[in-house]
Amino acid sequence: MPALPRPASGPGSRYTARAATTRRPTQHIDIAALARRLTTRDLWLARMLHEHRVLTTRQITRLAYTSLRSAQRRLRALHHHTVLDSFRPLTQTGSAPEHYTLGPAGAALLAAHAGLDTAALGWRPTHTGRIAYSPSLGHDLGVNDLLSHLAAHTHTTPTAGLTLWLSEPSAARRWGDIIRPDAYAHYRDGDHLLPFFLEYDTGSQPLARVEAKLSGYAAFTTATNTRPALLIHTRTQSRDQAMRQRLVTTARELGLNVATSSADFTTTEPWGSWWAPLQPGAHRTTLAHLAAHWLALSPASGLAPTDADTPLTRPVPPLPPTAPKAEW
Template sequence: MPALPRPASGPGSRYTARAATSRSRPSRHPDIAALAHRLTPRDLWLTRMLHEHRVLTTHQITRLAYPSLRSAQRRLRILHNHTVLDSFRPLMQTGSAPEHYTLGPAGAALLAAQAGLDTNALGWRPTHTGRIAYSPSLGHDLGVNELLTHLAAHTTPTTNLPLWLSEHSAARRWGDIVRPDAYAHYRDGDRLLPFFLEYDTGSQPLARVEAKLTGYAAFTTATNTRPALLIHTRTQSRDQALRQRLAATARELGLNVATSSAGFTTTEPWGPWWTPLHPGARRTTLATLTTYWPTLTPASGLEPTDADTPLTLPAPPLPPVTPSRGGT
């Protein structure tokens, strides 16, 4: 079995290559019709989010959708017992991991029914959770989701994250040109930062990261749109090495690139931690990056088409604002 990645810090930093533990529940065939009166709009939103982003921890889900960890744990346990969600907890070198939630059999059947599809067409299999639990990219995927859930949850009267596409959704739209780890829009007042995200764990040679810039330049040329490119790295030393390697190439290709590292963005990735690839540039906030790059525009291919289904359209980063049944 391939070893799980181990970033120096953050989600996935202490995972071992041993078996993940899973929580037991009654074994029964999912009856989605019987769930009709039990599931809230927030529950349905969560199934879409897990279909889109594959795996979210209890803390990430709480951040997005619940007022407290206790209320989240209570509701997630109910959804797990009804097989709407599945879950596992990777073993760690020290301490214990939070519960990691994935789409369960009833949740997959529900989404397929809503889209008029067979469950197999959804891409869900009984081995779905196991494949995620033992995936070599688990730490990477959790790191991407950690960064974006912090951004999505940081809502004020002037700031929000109105759009967040997963790696899978981005590949569906632009995979013949670029394959970012995520694509999102960050808004602060009248300033919009559309950006591709490259979440660098340090496992790839610098030359391979540099080679990706050619694809982003080709995307700009082919679509006549100009999203920013944010590269999040694992450590400050890796950040510095990337900046030295990428600065000239980014300038030659006319790309708008900024970098940061996990040492700064752990809990407030919107803050003054991002440094544009400009000579003498200093760290600044996501919103202020738009003043460096006044020609930014959102990526093409975001408008719904006749080929889209409810499952190919992006899930809203936050749940609908409606009362929940039972106060949870």
């Protein structure tokens, strides 16, 4: 893949796709031979990267492996066979983790399973470079980090975790004429189900624009007669407080179930008592308590498969199969 020019300033200046300059010469990919060597977990990971674009080593380990070392060993093997591609962002201090994307062999494999070619899949040789230089990289990683923690919660608490996780493109494909959330997910804790849209706020948008999005969610509720919650996650507690002051009246007038939190609270346990319903005097509580408190919640419409769906447009399970075959 040819290297992309790095801009002199702006978000793209901080990232470099190492694979863009170290890619081995393109070789013929024997899909049949490769498929025989891949486990169900490998195929799941390829689908996850097609769905969510980029995951770090630690995010993948959190979701699918019992140790960082075993994850790194397998990821290196998948990278060697071009099932995966990768890059490392440049950082001011220290080193960033490896960031994995879908590689050419992975794209060819998924396309073959779906009866498509890689162009129809949306994959291009510049795929990794474009993700590495994307201004939305930090935002996308933040969304994936938050939701991968929720999904992996099942490893320690089998009755809790994500049962559904749709990316921004998947949500847009279903509801883009009304709303464009950063993700849609179902969090279950015991008997309590919290279907929610996620708005992941990095502080780059004025509060007036965030407020304007609420009318879209109200329109979605009216048009579909379904009522998912809306979770808004911000970078800092001060941004969270400013947003709550700006949105509380609008949310009440529109009849929306909204809760907010920030990275100052959620860290590695976003299911905990860090979410405050958007109403005066509300205390922070858990996602399970929100589901129990908001009795009128219901999953979004448009989740059932249709004739227009392919194996690649159906939701990917948030966690991989539990018993992969022996790995090479």
